[in-house]
Amino acid sequence: MVHEIGEAISLVFSIIGYVIILRHYMKHRDIFLIFVAYNLLFIGTLATVLEAYFLAETMNLLEHSLGSAMAGIAFALVAYKSNQKNVQIQNYTRSKMRSRK
Numbered sequence: 001m002v003h004e005i006g007e008a009i010s011l012v013f014s015i016i017g018y019v020i021i022l023r024h025y026m027k028h029r030d031i032f033l034i035f036v037a038y039n040l041l042f043i044g045t046l047a048t049v050l051e052a053y054f055l056a057e058t059m060n061l062l063e064h065s066l067g068s069a070m071a072g073i074a075f076a077l078v079a080y081k082s083n084q085k086n087v088q089i090q091n092y093t094r095s096k097m098r099s100r101k
Contacts, residue, residue: 007049014045033081037074040066 018038025035044067051059 004052007052010045011049014042018042033074033078037071037078040071040074043067044071 021035021038025031044063047059047062047067051063
């Protein structure tokens with residue numbers, strides 16, 4: 001039995017989100033970094049629940065290193081790459097608009 005009901009609810013939502021992300025990733029391989037980041041979050045959530053049962057120190061380390069830190073870095077990379085793509089699109093659009101004048 002899960003010690004904290006909040007952890008159980010969090011795990012259920014993580015599993016639902018994981019299924020959604022996995023299905024989307026199977027159709028759209030261009031979201032690889034989002035898929036990796038969500039996997040890291042899922043591992044962190046799973047480690048949170050498992051730390052109550054065994055290897056508490058190891059699970060706590062996994063929760064914070066993979067689940068928080070590495071997932072945060074992965075999501076930051078997603079945001080950076082998305083911003084770079086948007087800047088390229090804006091520059092392309094501006095250049096086409098200028099050439100029409």
